[in-house]
Amino acid sequence: xxxxxxxxxxxxxxxxxxxxxAEECIxxxxxxxxxxxTCRQIGRIMTELGLVPNMVQVTNITGAxxxxxxxxxVGDRNEDPDVFVAASSATTTRLAQNAFAGATADQVRWVGxxxxxxxVIVVANDSEYQTLNDLVEAxxxxxxxxxxxxxxxxGGFDHLKVLMMLxxxxxxxxxxxxxxxxxxxxxxxxQTVGGFAQAMTGDLSEITGFISSGDVRPIAVLSxxxxxxxxxxxxxxxxxxxxxxxxxxxxxxxKGISDEDYDKWxxxxxxxxxxxxxxxxxxxxxxxxYDIFGADFEAFVADNIAQIxxxxxxxxxxx
Amino acid sequence: xxxxxxxxxxxxxxASPYTLLLAVIGCFVGTIIGAxxxxxxSNGVALLIPISFSMGLDAISALVLLTSVYYGAMYGGRISSxxxxxxxxxxxxxxxxxxxxxxxxxxxxxxxxxxxxxSFVGAFVATIGLMIFAPYLAQVAFKFGPAEYFALYxxxxxxxxxxxxxxxAKAAMAAxxxxxxxxxxxxxxxxxxxxxxxxxxLMDGVDFLVAIVGLFAVAEVFFFIETHGKDSAxxxxxxxxxxxxxxxxxxxGAMARGTGIGFVSGVLPGAGASLGSxxxxxxxxxxxxxxxxxxxxxxxxxxxxxxxxxxxxGGALVxxxxxxxxxxxxxxxxxxxxxxxxxxxxxxxxxxxxEVIWSLIxxxxxxxxxxxxxxxxxxxxxxxILSVPAWVLLPGVTMIAFVGIYSLTGSSFDMLMMVGFGVLxxxxxxxxxxxxxxxxxxxxxxxxxxxxxxxxxxxxxxxTFLFSSPIAVGLWIAAVLGFVAPIFLRRxxxxxxMPESDPTMNVD
Numbered sequence: 001x002x003x004x005x006x007x008x009x010x011x012x013x014x015x016x017x018x019x020x021x022a023e024e025c026i027x028x029x030x031x032x033x034x035x036x037x038t039c040r041q042i043g044r045i046m047t048e049l050g051l052v053p054n055m056v057q058v059t060n061i062t063g064a065x066x067x068x069x070x071x072x073x074v075g076d077r078n079e080d081p082d083v084f085v086a087a088s089s090a091t092t093t094r095l096a097q098n099a100f101a102g103a104t105a106d107q108v109r110w111v112g113x114x115x116x117x118x119x120v121i122v123v124a125n126d127s128e129y130q131t132l133n134d135l136v137e138a139x140x141x142x143x144x145x146x147x148x149x150x151x152x153x154x155g156g157f158d159h160l161k162v163l164m165m166l167x168x169x170x171x172x173x174x175x176x177x178x179x180x181x182x183x184x185x186x187x188x189x190x191q192t193v194g195g196f197a198q199a200m201t202g203d204l205s206e207i208t209g210f211i212s213s214g215d216v217r218p219i220a221v222l223s224x225x226x227x228x229x230x231x232x233x234x235x236x237x238x239x240x241x242x243x244x245x246x247x248x249x250x251x252x253x254x255k256g257i258s259d260e261d262y263d264k265w266x267x268x269x270x271x272x273x274x275x276x277x278x279x280x281x282x283x284x285x286x287x288x289x290y291d292i293f294g295a296d297f298e299a300f301v302a303d304n305i306a307q308i309x310x311x312x313x314x315x316x317x318x319x
Numbered sequence: 320x321x322x323x324x325x326x327x328x329x330x331x332x333x334a335s336p337y338t339l340l341l342a343v344i345g346c347f348v349g350t351i352i353g354a355x356x357x358x359x360x361s362n363g364v365a366l367l368i369p370i371s372f373s374m375g376l377d378a379i380s381a382l383v384l385l386t387s388v389y390y391g392a393m394y395g396g397r398i399s400s401x402x403x404x405x406x407x408x409x410x411x412x413x414x415x416x417x418x419x420x421x422x423x424x425x426x427x428x429x430x431x432x433x434x435x436x437x438s439f440v441g442a443f444v445a446t447i448g449l450m451i452f453a454p455y456l457a458q459v460a461f462k463f464g465p466a467e468y469f470a471l472y473x474x475x476x477x478x479x480x481x482x483x484x485x486x487x488a489k490a491a492m493a494a495x496x497x498x499x500x501x502x503x504x505x506x507x508x509x510x511x512x513x514x515x516x517x518x519x520x521l522m523d524g525v526d527f528l529v530a531i532v533g534l535f536a537v538a539e540v541f542f543f544i545e546t547h548g549k550d551s552a553x554x555x556x557x558x559x560x561x562x563x564x565x566x567x568x569x570x571x572g573a574m575a576r577g578t579g580i581g582f583v584s585g586v587l588p589g590a591g592a593s594l595g596s597x598x599x600x601x602x603x604x605x606x607x608x609x610x611x612x613x614x615x616x617x618x619x620x621x622x623x624x625x626x627x628x629x630x631x632x633g634g635a636l637v638x639x640x641x642x643x644x645x646x647x648x649x650x651x652x653x654x655x656x657x658x659x660x661x662x663x664x665x666x667x668x669x670x671x672x673x674e675v676i677w678s679l680i681x682x683x684x685x686x687x688x689x690x691x692x693x694x695x696x697x698x699x700x701x702x703x704i705l706s707v708p709a710w711v712l713l714p715g716v717t718m719i720a721f722v723g724i725y726s727l728t729g730s731s732f733d734m735l736m737m738v739g740f741g742v743l744x745x746x747x748x749x750x751x752x753x754x755x756x757x758x759x760x761x762x763x764x765x766x767x768x769x770x771x772x773x774x775x776x777x778x779x780x781x782x783t784f785l786f787s788s789p790i791a792v793g794l795w796i797a798a799v800l801g802f803v804a805p806i807f808l809r810r811x812x813x814x815x816x817m818p819e820s821d822p823t824m825n826v827d
Contacts, residue, residue: 061729064522065505068730071519099512101519144779155510180465180773181507186643186665196464196777209643209665317510 024057025251026085028069036060037285038086038249042114042269045277051268066091067100074107079256084111084265089157089247092301096308097155097317105305109257111265112297113250114273115282116290117203119161119222120233124193125214132220132239135199136169143176149197151185151206155317158188161201161222161245163311165236168243174314189216203247204230205286222246227288246290250297266294322450329677332379333685341376341384342682346689349391353407354399354701355719360392360408360632360649364656378660378675383682385656389649390442390686393592393632394694397434397625398701402427405535405716409527409762410592410628412755413600415535417613417620424616429563431702433618434625435694436567439687441578441626445633446683448582454669456586456637460644463587465774466785470794471587472767475594475759477802478601489752496743497760500525501768508772520732527761529724529733533740534747534754536720541745543713562695563618570622573603581627585634592631593762599627605801633683640664640676 023046025039036058043056061069069085077083085108095105121132129135139146150158159181163174171177180197182188185206192200193215200207200216204227210216211230220236221227222245236243253265272278273291282289292300312318352363364385371381396411401418414434421430463471476494503514504524515521580602581595603623604613613620632649639650643664657664662675669676694701724737744754771785778784786792 059729062523063730064519067519067522097510099522101517147777153505153507153510159510178776180776182773184644190460190642190644191464194461194464206643209663209667213666215666 022054022082023052024059024083026069026073026083027058027060028066028085028087028091029062030060034088034249035066035086038088038251041278041281042086042251042272045272045275045281046268048277049271049275051271064101065094065099067094067103070095070100070103070108073252073254074103078254080254081257081261084251084253087250087252089245089304090152091252092304093155093157093160093308096305097312105301106255108252108255109262110297110301111251111253111262112269112273112293113248113290113300114269114278115287116223116246116248117205117286118227118288119201119245119247120204120207120218121162121165121199121201121220121222121236122189122192122207122211122216122218123199124195125217127198127217129199129219132165132234132236132241133169135219136166136171136241138198139166139177140171143171143173144178146199147178147180147197149180149182149188149191149200151182151188151202153181154179155312155315156181157245157247158185158201160308160311163315164245164307165220165222165241165243167311168236169241174311175316186210192216204288208286223288229286246288248290248292249287250292263294269293325673325677326450326681328674329679329681332674332678333383333681338380338383338682339685341380342387342685342689345384345387346391346394346686346693349388349393350395350398350690350693350701352388353392353395353397353411355407355723360389360396363388363392364649364653378662379678379682381656381660382675382679383686385653386679386682387686387689389653390629390632390683391690392649393442393629394435394438394690395701396628397438397621398431398698401430401434401621402702403539403716405539406531409531409758410596410624410631412531412593412758413596413624413628414621416600416624416755417615417617420614420616421618421621426616427702428698429566429618430621431698432562432695433566433570434621435691435698437570437574437577437622437625438629438694439691440574441581441629441631442633442690443684443687444578445582445585445630446680446687448630449633449636449683450680453637453641456641459586460638460642462788462790464788465770465777466787466791467794468587468770469767469774469785470791470798471594472763472770474794474798474801475597475763476767477798478598478605486751489750490756493747493752493754494756494760497757497762498764499760500530500757501761501764507769508776518732520730524765525736525761526733527758529737530740530761531758532720532724533737534744534757536716537737537741538744538748538754540713540717541741542748543709566618570619573607573619573623574626576602576606577623577626578630581630582634584627585631586637592628592635593759595631595634596624596628597759600624601801636683640668640679641666 025043027036027039029035039058043058046052047055061072066087070091073083073085092105094100095103121135123129123135129138135146148162150156150162152158159179162179163177166177167174180191182191185202188197188200188202189207189210191197204221207216211218218230218233220239221230221233222236222243224235224237224244226233226235251269253262270293309318348367349360349363353360367385367388371384376384392408393410396407397414397418399405399407400411400414401422404415404419406412406415418430418434421427501524503521504512505522506513512522577599580599581592584595584598585592600620600623603619604610607613607619609617635650638644639654641664643654654664662668662672720737721734724733747754774784786795
């Protein structure tokens with residue numbers, strides 16, 4: 001009898017609790033970081049658009065640069081249709097470098113990206129380098145004379161940006177490029193302004209303040225087109241170096257869900273990306289439009305990973 | 320200067336009854352969070368960010384609330400350091416060295432008051448320093464490259480020799496264990512994982528909070544079980560609280576020096592509050608004439624690190640606000656808060672959003688005064704929280720330790736690791752080895768190695784680069800002096816400690 005009542009209460013409790021938190025977004029990092037931001041903004045807009053009846057619950061599962069959350073989804077949540085996970089270039093970079101304990105990119109389904117943070121290359125204001133080509137020529141002349149500072153470890157996305165750009169410019173010897181990894185873009189900027197490094201790579205949103213204060217001078221933005229608000233910064237493409245590095249903001253879902261559920265997520269994400277709320281969010285946070293969805297996005301991720309693996313092999317991170 | 324005008328504007332915005340109420344709540348909650356082992360200022364602030372959003376607070380109110388929590392936690396960390404020998408957060412670690420012996424000698428009240436006043440002095444002066452010097456201090460960060468940082472960390476490790484009061488070799492060995500643990504995780508300079516054995520949870524290295532809670536709180540619980548509470552930290556009695564004026568006067572020099580050292584290390588991004596309190600303590604010990612009483616309950620050994628860590632907390636706001644570079648874990652969380660409030664810290668913040676800066680400074684000053692009032696006369700309230708009977712406190716400490724660590728990463732792996740550290744702490748205590756150097760090794764070892772490796776990359780492996788700037792050379796000289804001086808001084812000072820301060824220590 002007692003067990004029955006307990007069961008009844010439990011059943012009541014779950015039916016009452018389930019709709020309250022039906023959809024869940026996993027942010028693979030601490031509150032306040034980029035993935036947490038993606039989860040909270042997308043979750044909020046989904047609720048505001050009426051796509052989900054309630055608030056989207058945000059769960060922070062930190063560790064190994066997203067690896068703990070990734071293996072959690074692959075291993076424990078493979079058939080959960082209500083969960084989606086924030087991802088970015090960092091996720092594919094680590095997958096490409098086999099840093100998720102053997103997990104591979106085809107163990108989840110990639111839904112899409114709705115915005116990107118363009119890569120940028122800056123030098124100190126009093127630097128002798130005026131254009132991206134000046135800098136590239138200096139590296140070609142003597143790689144040991146130019147040190148790049150970035151906000152990620154060696155092999156991270158900030159490092160790869162430099163290598164891919166130099167590769168596009170015809171400098172092949174990736175191992176000779178000097179790079180120091182610091183804790184975040186602002187830290188890398190101080191090293192560049194202080195003259196310890198000659199150039200800095202990062203995401204545009206990290207360094208807008210330093211650009212407007214005049215401490216640093218952007219010499220190239222690594223996007224397809226010039227970025228609104230920074231129209232006087234030329235793209236690398238314009239300067240003859242065909243290299244684009246966008247730190248995209250997107251999501252993935254578990255592999256084991258049905259095609260209908262996957263299509264539902266693609267549709268929802270498209271609606272969020274097209275909403276006025278998201279346009280405001282992008283504007284306020286220095287993101288540029290970068291929309292790829294569904295099958296196109298799956299192909300994009302695969303390409304992206306192949307490209308990163310090439311570069312990583314050159315610098316010895318992958319055998 | 321229009322500092323006063325700006326400050327008046329700040330107070331106008333920040334000093335409404337509503338924000339004052341938020342400051343009081345923030346200070347109270349912060350002090351409790353700081354006092355609970357395992358919950359430090361960074362998780363305190365991180366936990367409250369979502370709450371402040373769901374309360375619908377505007378930018379300034381949210382800032383007032385969260386900076387109050389931040390400063391409150393910096394104050395609160397000392398309470399459990401003194402009463403339980405468990406640092407409430409990592410900068411409060413140094414306070415255990417003299418604070419807990421004082422408590423054992425029945426001077427818990429005095430230790431709390433001295434450290435409370437020291438916290439106030441440190442934080443208040445640092446806030447004023449922030450107000451006056453912030454725009455100029457921002458430039459200091461540009462002068463510090465990898466070579467300079469490496470020399471700074473060398474200075475910290477060189478003074479470590481004077482740390483273990485009885486056995487230098489044991490202190491050195493403990494520091495080596497800490498350094499070894501710091502090597503676990505992703506190596507920033509090659510991008511390769513080290514000592515992780517394919518375990519994803521080890522990729523980010525060992526979180527020092529896991530180590531602190533394990534080495535102190537969990538080890539304390541083991542020790543308590545073994546001794547059935549005899550000789551254990553838990554259960555220190557608190558007498559009446561009177562303001563020990565003589566002790567305060569005696570340690571005023573320690574507070575002043577601690578504040579200066581703390582503020583400077585706070586301003587340097589990457590040094591932070593723990594280094595501030597550590598250097599403040601070591602400096603105080605080396606200038607004191609009664610060296611031998613350090614580690615045995617010298618009030619100056621409580622005043623210096625507390626002034627140091629609170630001044631560093633204020634100093635750490637300088638690079639965070641002016642450069643967007645967080646100098647510590649907590650300022651990293653505050654930085655995230657500012658970004659979510661759509662305020663981008665950086666070189667233009669002072670000119671573009673003066674109302675934010677000045678109301679923040681006003682909020683800090685208000686929080687400090689509230690905290691002084693709360694922590695000196697009302698310290699008993701907080702003590703009561705910790706002085707419940709052992710059969711309540713012990714499970715409580717254990718539970719908070721587990722919950723606090725779980726809230727950090729949400730993984731059970733860290734909890735197991737914490738228990739492992741508890742065992743290590745217990746063994747070390749049995750072997751009479753100090754555990755503080757282990758934490759310092761973990762805390763500073765990574766940053767020291769990263770900077771050495773960066774310096775080597777920049778200079779193409781030329782070691783003379785480490786001595787290439789006047790700042791670096793100055794720090795190296797200080798480091799060598801810090802290492803050599805105690806060896807010679809000990810020989811010179813082989814006399815009994817100066818009797819000057821000892822009798823006064825027992826005056827109530």
